[in-house]
Amino acid sequence: MTATRGLEGVVATTSSVSSIIDDTLTYVGYDIDDLTENASFEEIIYLLWHLRLPNKTELAELKKQLAKEAAVPQEIIEHFKSYPLNNVHPPMAALRTAISLLGLTDSEADVMNPEANYRKAIRLQAKVPGIVAAFSRIRKGLDPVEPKEEYGIAENFLYTLNGEDPSPIEVEAFNKALILHADHELNASTFTARVCVATLSDIYSGITAAIGALKGPLHGGxxxxxxxxxxxxxxxxxxxxxxxxxxxxxxxxxxxxxxxxxxxxxxxxxxxxxxxxxxxxxxxxxxxxxxxxxxxxxxxxxxxxxxxxxxxxxxxxxLGIDHDLFTPIFAVSRMSGWIAHILEQYDNNRLIRPRAEYTGPDKQTFVPIDERA
Structure with a gap:
């Protein structure tokens, strides 16, 4: 066995979610340029999770489901309020903890059938923008802002973050940013999520693990x-x-x-x-x-x-976003891709267990402790 540092060039699994071929990024076969110029982020969520674009009825239903689950649980609000009132708390650490806490508030957290996993997917995608916005406001001594049911994810995030309606160009810019960051094949955080849930751990554990990987400056920072x-x-x-x-x-x-x-x-x-x-x-x-x-x-x-x-x-x-929120915003978008890969892993699971090329000493003999130098 010969090791490949960083698994560079190693094909670890098959996937129908996204591809990078000849410097072209596609989501389920759709060129990223086409999607960025024409789609809403909600359409991308549906595409990644269902491997096809929604019709009008399906998109309206997804938006309705996301809006219904968008409120941040009071347990998370109170958790953020328990932090000392200053700006030193790392937002990615706060997000990582909040998602883990979110799993504790979900009675279906350990229910592993496809229907329950999809409901959890909706909750995670719906709540993560509000969690990031609520943390940002609470650490500044401001009250969280409730999302508007009629707004999409891009518009609602900017609204709940800043407490005022964003302009159309701001919504357009943020919608495009969400689409562009939604998925990226087997990047470090996505691979981490798949490794985690391949043990048949729950979706909240997979997302928490992914956030931990995204936190590093060589990835999301x-x-x-x-x-x-x-x-x-x-x-x-x-x-x-x-x-x-x-x-x-x-x-x-x-x-x-x-x-x-x-x-x-x-x-x-x-x-x-x-x-x-x-x-x-x-x-x-x-x-x-x-x-x-x-x-x-x-x-x-x-x-x-x-x-x-x-x-x-x-x-x-x-867009008036604090610089240390850039990586949590990445997570707001990439949640859609993480979930797509987690659901795909569950659907055709095999435990991910690679081997390592051993480079340590060989043929050593145990020496009793009294005889060691």
Whole structure:
């Protein structure tokens, strides 16, 4: 047996949910460009879970189910209120704990038939936006905002986060961001979720495990790191010396390159366009201009194109979202993909148990403790 570090290039399972072939991302065979320009996030949820697009009646029913389950349980609200009132609590740790707590409030948590798992899927997808928004407000000493039944997920999240109705362009931008982050084949958090539920653990355990994987800066935290970099740069004229200094020190410039894509992340261009529109709308085009300059330098010097995280940073900043909420927002979207893969794993399960190439010492003999040096 020979190990492959990071399982790079290893095909671990079959899946009908999404694919990355020749730098093209598809959800159930639909090109991500087509879906981003034409679909709502709710349509993507249905597509990933049912492996087909909904008709009008099916979409209306899904929206109705999601709206019915959107309220955040009081147990989670009280849990967040028990935190000391400051901004130091890591939002991803809070989200991870909240999802685990959500499982404790669900009487069907350990009921494993397909119907119960689908009901739990609805609850998870419906509640996670409100959980993130409620945490954000409570840590600032603000009361949570109840979602509006007539709003979709994108509009409701911005409304419950900021307490005011978002503009149409803000809803459009966030809807596109949700679609673009919804699934991405066997990324680290999705694989973690599948490994967890392959033991026939419950869906809440699978999602909690996935959030733990997403929390790492090499996965979900990249766009927050990008915004930190842009903030440090400050102005467009500072971009070139800042980036060249980083490259001279051989420091990583976050938001560029990808393990799977060789010629560019197909999702990046959509967020690049939304960054341009939003920063212009807010009168802070410097964030977009800085991003463009950084992209020019890195792609010229390193031949690394931007990935989806690079322009999502300035998009989320322009929507008035706290920087440390960028990764929890990733989870709001990726919940749809995690659930799709979990349901697929349950449907055709086999315990995931790889082997390891042993590299330790060989043929050792036990020495009694009194004889050891």
């Amino acid at each position: 990249a766009n927050e790191a990008v915004m930190k970099m842009l903030t440090e740069i400050g102005e467009v004229e500072n971009a070139e010396p800042y980036i060249r200094s980083k490259m001279e020190k051989k420091e990583k410039v976050m938001g560029f390159g990808h393990r799977v894509y060789k010629h560019g992340d197909p999702r990046a261009k959509h967020l690049k366009e939304m960054s341009k529109r939003l920063t212009n709308l807010t009168g802070e085009s410097k964030w977009y201009d800085m991003s463009i300059r950084v992209e020019e330098i890195v792609t010229s010097e390193k031949k690394l194109p931007p990935n989806v995280d690079f322009y999502s940073a300035s998009v989320y900043h322009s």
